[in-house]
Amino acid sequence: MQSLSPPLGEFDLIQRFFKTQSEAMLTANPESVTLGIGDDCALLKADPHEEIAITSDMLVSGRHFFADADPEWLGWKALAVNLSDLSAMGATPLGFTLALALPKVDPSWLEAFSKGLFAIANQYACPLIGGDTTAGPLNICITAFGSIPKEKAIRRSGALDGDDIWTSGTVGDARLTLAALRHEITLSQMDLTLIETRMHQPTPRVELGIALRGIANSALDISDGLLGDLKHILKQSNKDAEVFLDRLPKSITLLKQSVDLQNQYAACGGDDYELCFTAHASQRGAIEKMSADLHLPLTQIGIIKPMQQSTPEITLINSAGRILNPEEAKSLLQSFDHFA
Amino acid sequence: MQSLSPPLGEFDLIQRFFKTQSEAMLTANPESVTLGIGDDCALLKADPHEEIAITSDMLVSGRHFFADADPEWLGWKALAVNLSDLSAMGATPLGFTLALALPKVDPSWLEAFSKGLFAIANQYACPLIGGDTTAGPLNICITAFGSIPKEKAIRRSGALDGDDIWTSGTVGDARLTLAALRHEITLSQMDLTLIETRMHQPTPRVELGIALRGIANSALDISDGLLGDLKHILKQSNKDAEVFLDRLPKSITLLKQSVDLQNQYAACGGDDYELCFTAHASQRGAIEKMSADLHLPLTQIGIIKPMQQSTPEITLINSAGRILNPEEAKSLLQSFDHFA
Numbered sequence: 001m002q003s004l005s006p007p008l009g010e011f012d013l014i015q016r017f018f019k020t021q022s023e024a025m026l027t028a029n030p031e032s033v034t035l036g037i038g039d040d041c042a043l044l045k046a047d048p049h050e051e052i053a054i055t056s057d058m059l060v061s062g063r064h065f066f067a068d069a070d071p072e073w074l075g076w077k078a079l080a081v082n083l084s085d086l087s088a089m090g091a092t093p094l095g096f097t098l099a100l101a102l103p104k105v106d107p108s109w110l111e112a113f114s115k116g117l118f119a120i121a122n123q124y125a126c127p128l129i130g131g132d133t134t135a136g137p138l139n140i141c142i143t144a145f146g147s148i149p150k151e152k153a154i155r156r157s158g159a160l161d162g163d164d165i166w167t168s169g170t171v172g173d174a175r176l177t178l179a180a181l182r183h184e185i186t187l188s189q190m191d192l193t194l195i196e197t198r199m200h201q202p203t204p205r206v207e208l209g210i211a212l213r214g215i216a217n218s219a220l221d222i223s224d225g226l227l228g229d230l231k232h233i234l235k236q237s238n239k240d241a242e243v244f245l246d247r248l249p250k251s252i253t254l255l256k257q258s259v260d261l262q263n264q265y266a267a268c269g270g271d272d273y274e275l276c277f278t279a280h281a282s283q284r285g286a287i288e289k290m291s292a293d294l295h296l297p298l299t300q301i302g303i304i305k306p307m308q309q310s311t312p313e314i315t316l317i318n319s320a321g322r323i324l325n326p327e328e329a330k331s332l333l334q335s336f337d338h339f340a
Numbered sequence: 341m342q343s344l345s346p347p348l349g350e351f352d353l354i355q356r357f358f359k360t361q362s363e364a365m366l367t368a369n370p371e372s373v374t375l376g377i378g379d380d381c382a383l384l385k386a387d388p389h390e391e392i393a394i395t396s397d398m399l400v401s402g403r404h405f406f407a408d409a410d411p412e413w414l415g416w417k418a419l420a421v422n423l424s425d426l427s428a429m430g431a432t433p434l435g436f437t438l439a440l441a442l443p444k445v446d447p448s449w450l451e452a453f454s455k456g457l458f459a460i461a462n463q464y465a466c467p468l469i470g471g472d473t474t475a476g477p478l479n480i481c482i483t484a485f486g487s488i489p490k491e492k493a494i495r496r497s498g499a500l501d502g503d504d505i506w507t508s509g510t511v512g513d514a515r516l517t518l519a520a521l522r523h524e525i526t527l528s529q530m531d532l533t534l535i536e537t538r539m540h541q542p543t544p545r546v547e548l549g550i551a552l553r554g555i556a557n558s559a560l561d562i563s564d565g566l567l568g569d570l571k572h573i574l575k576q577s578n579k580d581a582e583v584f585l586d587r588l589p590k591s592i593t594l595l596k597q598s599v600d601l602q603n604q605y606a607a608c609g610g611d612d613y614e615l616c617f618t619a620h621a622s623q624r625g626a627i628e629k630m631s632a633d634l635h636l637p638l639t640q641i642g643i644i645k646p647m648q649q650s651t652p653e654i655t656l657i658n659s660a661g662r663i664l665n666p667e668e669a670k671s672l673l674q675s676f677d678h679f680a
Contacts, residue, residue, distance in 0.1 A: 034391055038576065039496050040428035040560055041393035041486070048388030051374055053381035054469065056483060058439035060476030088380035099398035099481045129394065132481075136400030141439045141472075141481035143396060146381070156379050220380050236378065 017110065018098070018128060021118045025127035032094045032147070033129050042129035044094060044145060051153060052094070053146040055085035061138040066181075071109045073200040074140070075116030080202045081223065082144035083124055084273040087209030088221040090154045091146025093126035099143075101136035116201075124206055152213045154277070159218040159237035163278035165302035166216075166287065168205050170251045171226050172262065173198035175269025185261075191253045198251075202273040208298075211290050212277055219277035225268040226301075227314055230276055234304075234312030241312070243267075243302035246319035264332055267316075278304055357450065358438070358468060361458045365467035372434045372487070373469050382469040384434060384485065391493060392434070393486040395425035401478040406521075411449045413540040414480070415456030420542045421563065422484035423464055424613040427549030428561040430494045431486025433466035439483075441476030456541075464546055492553045494617070499558040499577035503618035505642035506556075506627065508545050510591045511566050512602065513538035515609025525601075531593045538591075542613040548638075551630050552617055559617035565608040567654055570616055574644075574652030581652070583607075583642035586659035604672055607656075618644055 019037045026036045035043035044052065059078050061067050079096060086093055098117070102110075121128060126144065177199040180187040187195075205221070212219060218237060222229050227243065234241055248266040255262065279287060284300070291298040305315075316324040316332065324332070359377045366376045375383035384392065399418050401407050419436060426433055438457070442450075461468060466484065517539040520527040527535075545561070552559060558577060562569050567583065574581055588606040595602065619627060624640070631638040645655075656664040656672065664672070 035493070035495070040425040041395040041431065041493075043429075043488075043493055044392040044394060045490075046386030046388065046390055046392055046487075048386065050386055052384040052386055052392060054384060054437060054483075054485070055381040056437040056439050056471050056481075058441055058472045058474050058476075058479070058481060060441050060474050060479075063475055085380040089383075091381065097394060097396040097483055099396050099483075101398055101400050101479060131396050132398045134398050134400050135403055136398075136479065137477035139398070139400075139441060139476065139479045139481075141396075141398060141479075143394075143437055143439075143483040145394070147386075148383075150385075153375070153381075153383055155375070 018114060021114065022128040025121065033127060036127065036129045037131070042095070042097070047147060049149055050147040051150055053086055053089045053091035053148055053153065054143065055082050056141065056143040057081050057085070058139065058141040070200065071112040072116035075113040076120045076201045078140045078142050079117055079120045079126070079144070080204050081273065082142045083120070083126065083204035083206055084202065084221040084223070086144055086146035087204050087206045088154070088219050088275055089146070089148060090152060090209045090213040090219070091148040092210060093124045093206065094145040094147050095127045095129040096121070096142050096144040098128055098131040099141040100131070100133050101139040102133070103136070103138055124204070149213070154209070154212060154216050154219040155236070156218055156220050156233050157236035159233050159239050159278040159304045160280065161239065161304060161306050162281065163217055163304040164281055164284065164300045165230065165241060165243065165276065165278050165304060166298055167222070167226060167249060167276050167301050168208055168274040168296055168298055170249045170254070170297070171222060171272045171274055172254045172265035172269045173251050174202070174271035175265040176254055176257070178271070185257070187253070191256070195251060195253045199271055202271065204273060205275045205296070207294055208275055208290070208296060211294065215283050215286055216277040216279050219275055222272045222274045222276050224270045226272070226276060227267045230314065231312060233276070233278065234314070238307050239312060240305040240307050240315070241302050242305060242315045242317060244317050247299060247301045249297055249299040267332060358454060361454065362468040365461065373467060376467065376469045377471070382435070382437070387487060389489055390487040391490055393426055393429045393431035393488055393493065394483065395422050396481065396483040397421050397425070398479065398481040410540065411452040412456035415453040416460045416541045418480045418482050419457055419460045419466070419484070420544050421613065422482045423460070423466065423544035423546055424542065424561040424563070426484055426486035427544050427546045428494070428559050428615055429486070429488060430492060430549045430553040430559070431488040432550060433464045433546065434485040434487050435467045435469040436461070436482050436484040438468055438471040439481040440471070440473050441479040442473070443476070443478055464544070489553070494549070494552060494556050494559040496558055496560050496573050497576040499573050499579050499618040499644045500620065501579070501644060501646050502621065503557055503644040504621055504624065504640045505570065505581060505583065505616065505618050505644060506638055506640050507562070507566060507589060507616050508548055508614040508636055508638055510589045510594070510637070511562060511612045511614055512594045512605035512609045513591050514542070514611035515605040516594055516597070518611070525597070527593070531596070535591060535593045539611055542611065544613060545615045545636070547634055548615055548630070548636060551634065555623050555626055556617040556619045559615055562612045562614045562616050564610045566612070566616060567607045570654065571652060573616070573618065574654070577644070578647050579652060580645040580647050580655070581642050582645060582655045582657060584657050587639060587641045589637055589639040607672060
C-alpha cells in the first residue's frame with residue numbers, strides 16, 4: 001500500500017483526488033478510522049464489544065459490467081455490492097479500500113467514477129481508507145469493513161426448521177434490464193427508465209441488515225439469483241426449503257412480462273442485491289413493523305424444512321399450490337444466468 | 341463475497357482447494373478469525389488493546405511480474421508485498437483476503453500459485469479468510485490485516501531531527517536481477533542464483549517490524565527504491581535527510597558491479613521490501629542487539645535534518661565525504677525505475 005502515492009506522475013493526480021475526498025469523510029467521522037490513506041497501512045480502532053466483518057469483491061470489464069458502462073454507475077456499484085455483503089451479516093459499514101487497475105488515465109472517466117463512488121460512500125458513512133492504483137486492464141477490487149456486536153453476525157448457517165424465508169424489495173429487475181440491453185426482450189423507454197437503476201445502481205440493504213440482528217436466523221444477499229443463493233443457506237444449514245413462486249415480489253414492470261419470464265427472472269436473475277433471510281414465525285410482527293419503518297417491502301416467500309436427502313433441495317410450488325415436477329423446476333432453473 | 345463459492349463449475353474446484361488450506365490454518369490458530377471463507381463476510385475478533393492495520397496491493401501481469409512468471413513465486417510475492425506493508429507499521433499478521441481474476445482455469449498454474457501463497461501464509465501464520473474469484477485478465481489483489489497495540493503503529497510521519505536513518509538487509513539486488521533478466525547486464529548463473537529470489541520471493545521483515553515498536557520513530561518498506569521511499573517519510577515528517585552513499589548495504593553480488601551501478605541500484609532500485617526506519621541515536625545499542633537476534637543486518641545510512649525549504653530534500657554524500665552536486669544527484673536519481 002505504498003500506493004495511492006505511487007509511480008506515474010499522472011497517477012498522482014488521481015490519487016490526490018481520491019485522497020482529498022477520503023480525508024473529508026474521515027474528518028466528519030473520526031471514531032473508527034485512526035489512520036486513512038497515505039501510510040503503509042490504514043488503521044481501524046477495535047471496539048472491544050464488536051467484531052470486524054470483511055468482504056472483498058472484484059469487478060472486471062465484460063464480466064460484471066459492459067466495457068462502455070457509465071463510470072459514475074460503476075463507482076456506485078463497486079461499493080454497493082460490498083456494502084450488500086456487509087448488510088447480509090448485519091454489519092455497520094466502517095470503511096473500504098479500493099484497488100484499481102486502469103488501462104489509461106482518463107480524467108473525465110475518473111471524475112465520474114469517483115463521483116459515483118463517493119456518493120454511496122457518503123450516503124452510508126463508509127470512508128475510503130486506503131488502496132492501490134496501477135496500470136492494467138480495467139479492474140476494480142474493493143474490500144469493505146463493517147462492525148457488528150460480538151456473536152450478533154447473521155450467518156448463512158443459522159436457518160432452523162420451520163423458519164419463514166423472506167426477501168426484501170423486489171427481485172428480477174436487474175435481469176430484466178440486462179435482457180433489454182441485450183435486446184432479448186423489448187421494453188418501453190419508460191419501463192427501462194423505471195428499472196435500470198436496479199442493475200446499475202443497486203441499493204445495499206444496510207439498514208435492513210442492522211435491523212435484522214437478533215431477529216433473522218440466517219441471511220445472505222441475492223447476487224447470483226434468489227434460488228441459487230438460497231441454496232447457500234440450505235447447504236450451510238443442512239436444510240431443505242419450500243418456495244412459493246407466486247409470492248416472489250415483482251415490480252410492476254416485471255409483472256407486464258409473461259408469467260414464465262417473471263418467474264425465471266425473479267427466481268434466478270442475478271444482481272438484485274436484496275437480502276434473503278430466514279426467521280422464526282414468531283418474528284412476523286416485528287418484520288412487518290420493520291418493513292413499515294424502513295419503507296421497504298419484506299415478503300415471506302417460503303419455509304425452511306428438515307433436509308430429506310444428503311443434499312439440500314428446494315421444492316417449488318406454483319400459483320395453483322401444485323409442486324413443480326423435476327422437469328418443470330429444471331426448465332426454470334436453467335435460466336440461471338451469471339451475467340457471463 | 342458470495343464468491344469463493346461462485347459461478348463457473350470449474351471455479352468451484354479452485355475455491356474448494358483454497359478453502360481446504362484456509363480452514364486448516366484457521367483450525368491451527370483460532371484466536372483472531374471468528375469466521376473464514378464461505379459466508380458473506382469473514383469475521384475478525386477485535387482485541388480491545390489493539391488496532392487493526394489494513395493494506396491492499398494489486399499485482400498486474402506485465403507491470404508487477406512477467407506474463408510467464410513462475411506461479412509459485414507469484415503466489416509468494418503477492419502476499420509478501422502486503423506482509424511487508426504490515427511490517428512497516430509494526431503489525432502482527434492476522435489474515436488476508438484474495439481477489440483473483442484468471443483468464444482461464446489452469447489447474448497446474450493454480451496448484452503452483454497456491455503452493456507459493458500458502459507457503460508464506462503458513463510461515464507468518466497469516467490465514468486466507470475470504471475473497472473473490474472471477475474470469476478476466478490476470479490480476480491478483482490481496483488485502484492483508486494485522487494487529488498492533490494501540491498508539492504503537494510506526495507511522496511515516498514520526499521522524500525527528502537528528503534521527504538516524506536505517507535500512508535492513510541489503511538493497512539493489514531485485515533491480516540487479518531485473519537488469520540481468522532484461523539483458524541490460526550479464527551475470528554468471530551462480531550470481532543470478534544467489535540474488536534472484538530477492539526479486540521473486542522477497543522476505544517481508546515481519547519480526548523486525550514488531551521489534552521496532554517503541555524504538556523506531558518512523559518506518560516504511562522499500563518497494564519503489566530507497567531514496568524515493570525515504571522521501572515519503574520526509575514529506576510526511578516535514579524533514580530533510582543526509583544519506584551516505586557508501587554506507588548503503590549491498591550484497592557481494594552487487595559489489596561486483598561498477599560503483600555507479602551499485603549506487604544507482606542500491607539507492608533507487610525498487611522491489612527490495614527491506615524496511616527503512618528512523619530512530620534516536622540513543623537506540624543504536626538496542627538496534628544492534630536486534631540485528632544480532634534477528635540475524636539481519638541493520639545499517640545506519642543517514643541522518644534526519646530540519647527541513648530547509650518548502651519541500652523535503654535529500655543530500656547525498658559520496659565515499660570521499662563530498663556532497664553530490666545537483667547534477668550528480670539528478671543523474672543518480674534518473675535511474676529511478678518503477679518496473680514499468
